[in-house]
Amino acid sequence: MEITLNGIKVQVEDDWTLLDAAKFYGVKIPTLCYHEGLSPYGACRLCIVEIGEGDKSKLVTSCLYPVQDGIKVRTHSQRVVKARKLLVELLIARCPTSKVLQDLASALGIEKIRFKARYNDCILCGLCVRMCEEQMDAKAIGFVSRGVKKRITTPFDIKSEKCRTCGACIYICPACLLRCQGPEPPSVLCSGCLNFSPPCVDQYKDVMCYLDPCVACLKDKGENMKKGGKK
Amino acid sequence: MQGETISRDFPAIDAIIKKYGERKEFLICILQDIQARYGYLPREDLERVAEKLGIPLIQIYSVATFFKAFSLRPKGGHTIQVCLGTACHVRGAERVLSKIKRDLDIDVDETTKDMNFTLKTVNCLGACALGPIVEIDGKYHGNMNTTKVESVLKKYSTKMKE
Ligand code: SF4
Ligand code: SF4
Numbered sequence: 001m002e003i004t005l006n007g008i009k010v011q012v013e014d015d016w017t018l019l020d021a022a023k024f025y026g027v028k029i030p031t032l033c034y035h036e037g038l039s040p041y042g043a044c045r046l047c048i049v050e051i052g053e054g055d056k057s058k059l060v061t062s063c064l065y066p067v068q069d070g071i072k073v074r075t076h077s078q079r080v081v082k083a084r085k086l087l088v089e090l091l092i093a094r095c096p097t098s099k100v101l102q103d104l105a106s107a108l109g110i111e112k113i114r115f116k117a118r119y120n121d122c123i124l125c126g127l128c129v130r131m132c133e134e135q136m137d138a139k140a141i142g143f144v145s146r147g148v149k150k151r152i153t154t155p156f157d158i159k160s161e162k163c164r165t166c167g168a169c170i171y172i173c174p175a176c177l178l179r180c181q182g183p184e185p186p187s188v189l190c191s192g193c194l195n196f197s198p199p200c201v202d203q204y205k206d207v208m209c210y211l212d213p214c215v216a217c218l219k220d221k222g223e224n225m226k227k228g229g230k231k
Numbered sequence: 232m233q234g235e236t237i238s239r240d241f242p243a244i245d246a247i248i249k250k251y252g253e254r255k256e257f258l259i260c261i262l263q264d265i266q267a268r269y270g271y272l273p274r275e276d277l278e279r280v281a282e283k284l285g286i287p288l289i290q291i292y293s294v295a296t297f298f299k300a301f302s303l304r305p306k307g308g309h310t311i312q313v314c315l316g317t318a319c320h321v322r323g324a325e326r327v328l329s330k331i332k333r334d335l336d337i338d339v340d341e342t343t344k345d346m347n348f349t350l351k352t353v354n355c356l357g358a359c360a361l362g363p364i365v366e367i368d369g370k371y372h373g374n375m376n377t378t379k380v381e382s383v384l385k386k387y388s389t390k391m392k393e
């Protein structure tokens with residue numbers, strides 16, 4: 001089967017998802033609720049890509065969308081990037097204490113959160129539920145209620161006999177890993193590193209930088225490019 | 232209704248499950264039947280259902296909390312529904328609600344100790360002109376205010392005692 005990935009025709013296996021194809025050809029798509037060892041779930045929607053062209057193009061979640069012959073996929077079109085940034089903003093507003101989310105925000109160059117922070121401790125990505133069910137075979141936790149009241153818990157909110165206290169659910173949870181506080185007082189968006197000037201190489205000529213990617217460098221490059229464009 | 236003793240009535244639960252061929256596709260029907268029988272879904276019964284159908288308890292709990300029609304707590308003899316829809320809200324439904332809460336000493340979705348009342352809220356009962364509306368056991372009481380609701384409640388409490 002053949003698809004067009006960011007303008008290049010590539011061969012893909014029939015049973016791949018768009019995310020599988022992108023990964024195989026080295027295109028990085030940010031994901032959050034996807035994990036190689038678990039079934040895809042489509043909760044976070046960060047992995048969106050644009051398929052089709054012109055007016056008929058639409059955004060789909062690449063972790064769930066199967067490849068189709070001749071399909072045209074753009075992984076980083078303007079529309080995709082804009083939507084992705086918005087999603088991360090919303091997620092951070094829900095859970096600003098998560099390191100995983102803050103890292104995503106830095107990587108996407110988000111500098112402002114336009115929504116009110118809620119300080120929730122779960123983003124309902126469902127990773128813990130799938131981990132418990134598919135890898136630990138315990139099925140101790142799950143989603144209960146719905147809408148704004150939806151949450152993760154054990155049956156009847158009491159200690160579950162099925163739980164083997166393996167800790168896998170905590171291990172995989174993107175919200176449980178707390179962010180670094182940074183040198184400045186905590187704000188909704190951490191991005192402490194974004195505010196540094198490139199710390200090392202310019203100032204200390206002999207120092208090698210092993211940070212890859214260093215957000216400060218990335219940001220600096222971006223600004224230089226902007227300035228260069230204007231000239 | 233004594234939740235404690237009834238909920239251990241496993242033959243009745245087993246009969247319900249059997250009626251649906253012990254098939255997990257009928258989980259919702261089974262839960263509906265249990266709810267119809269006891270007015271709520273007792274925990275022990277759900278554990279029994281999980282065991283019999285061979286599905287995780289958490290899955291049943293998810294379903295039971297997803298649908299508003301299911302209740303996990305025993306319901307009182309009378310169900311009070313206070314409308315908090317827009318029309319009733321602007322006419323002071325909040326005040327009526329807090330009056331009921333105070334008088335019965337329960338919160339929304341709770342049941343009084345004597346199992347006489349369960350308090351619920353809804354968003355519009357479709358009779359906005361009569362707002363604020365308090366519905367008890369399907370009967371609408373319109374133009375409620377804090378004094379009127381007191382006498383309405385009294386009527387239902389005495390009825391129960393007779
Ligand atoms: S600690 Fe318990 S709930 Fe968490 S994954 Fe392990 S078995 Fe499941
Ligand atoms: S507890 Fe963590 S892993 Fe589970 S749904 Fe919430 S954010 Fe995801």
Ligand code: FES
Nearest residue numbers: 042044045047063
């Ligand atoms: S990774 Fe595809 S929706 Fe979360």
Ligand code: FES
Nearest residue numbers: 314316319356358
């Ligand atoms: S708002 Fe109460 S009946 Fe419509």
